[in-house]
Structures are given as structure tokens and as C-alpha cells.
Amino acid sequence: GNKSINAKLVLLGDVGAGKSSLVLRFVRGQFVEFQESTIGAAFFSQTLAVNDATVKFEIWDTAGQERYHSLAPMYYRGAAAAIIVYDITNQASFERAKKWVQELHSQGNPNMVTALAGNKADLLDARKVTSEEAQTYAQENGLFFLETSAKTASNVNDIFYEIAKRLPRV
Numbered sequence: 001g002n003k004s005i006n007a008k009l010v011l012l013g014d015v016g017a018g019k020s021s022l023v024l025r026f027v028r029g030q031f032v033e034f035q036e037s038t039i040g041a042a043f044f045s046q047t048l049a050v051n052d053a054t055v056k057f058e059i060w061d062t063a064g065q066e067r068y069h070s071l072a073p074m075y076y077r078g079a080a081a082a083i084i085v086y087d088i089t090n091q092a093s094f095e096r097a098k099k100w101v102q103e104l105h106s107q108g109n110p111n112m113v114t115a116l117a118g119n120k121a122d123l124l125d126a127r128k129v130t131s132e133e134a135q136t137y138a139q140e141n142g143l144f145f146l147e148t149s150a151k152t153a154s155n156v157n158d159i160f161y162e163i164a165k166r167l168p169r170v
């Protein structure tokens, strides 16, 4: 039969990397050039059908500001999945993403399905982080990696779909 899975998912990453934009693209199919920055965290839900299951994502979109860092564990604790987002045009955001990976490895649920999203892939001319570098890092750290664009929608549904496929079927 078709299974129903509820999955808490958290988005982590630097301010401005495009976390809220990825969620809005996935949940509402929209993109705004001047997305307001998130205060604290925002909640969304979206259902996705995969082959053998219907996955209801309960999505926590976190702020990313350092001053909200102490709140992050509330969102990633108990999460079945995480998307760690950086901006391919911003090397510092990639370094910040690695810090989140380390934090999840040391504090998070060990079975968490974790994706690394190199966002703003439409801004190729301004690229600072190569896909090879990110792919290598992802492989070494047990993450799956996609470059996404909330603006063009490239790989946005795909990243949620890949997560849905990897969630444990209980």
C-alpha cells in the first residue's frame, strides 16, 4: 500500500543564501527578488508523492543570523531531514554551510537525511564555489548535493524529492 510519512525538515545556512526562497519556490511556486529576511523561523508544510509513499514535509525555515544560533537546535532536533544551503557566489556562505554540517554531525539525529544545496546556480558569472569542490565535500561527509536556483526553479523540487526517497520507511 501507499505509505504516509510525516517528516520534519529544517533549512540551515547563512543569511541571504536563499533558504526562504527555496521554500517559497517549493511550497508556492513563487520567487521574489527582494525576499524579506526571516525573523526567528518560519513554518511551512507541503506534501510530495514519491513512488511508494506520500511524504508530508513539515518545514522549518530558520533565520541564519548568528544571534539566532542558539535557537537552531530546537529546529534540527528531531528533524528527519535537513537542507544546508549556501550561495554559489559567496565563499563565506560555503564555509558557514560546513559549520552547519559539523554541528549536525555532532548534535543532530544521526539518521538525518542531509542535503547540501548550492543555491543561486543561475548566477553562473558570479560563481565562487565550484561544483567539484562542493561535490567532493558532500561525498566525504555523507551528504547528497545539488545546485539549485530558487529563481529559475532548477533542482528545487528535485532536492525535496531526493530527500523523500531517502527517508526511512517505517
Ligand code: GDP
Pocket: 013, 014, 015, 016, 017, 018, 019, 020, 021, 022, 032, 033, 034, 035, 036, 037, 038, 063, 064, 119, 120, 121, 122, 123, 148, 149, 150, 151, 152
Ligand atoms: P535566506 O536568508 O537564506 O532565507 O535568503 P532569502 O531567501 O531571503 O534570499 C536572499 C536574497 O537572494 C533575496 O534577494 C532573493 O531574491 C535572492 N535569491 C534567493 N535565491 C536565489 C536564486 O536562486 N537566484 C538568485 N539570483 N537570487 C536568489
Ligand code: MG
Pocket: 019, 020, 021, 036, 037, 038, 061, 062, 063
Ligand atoms: Mg530567510
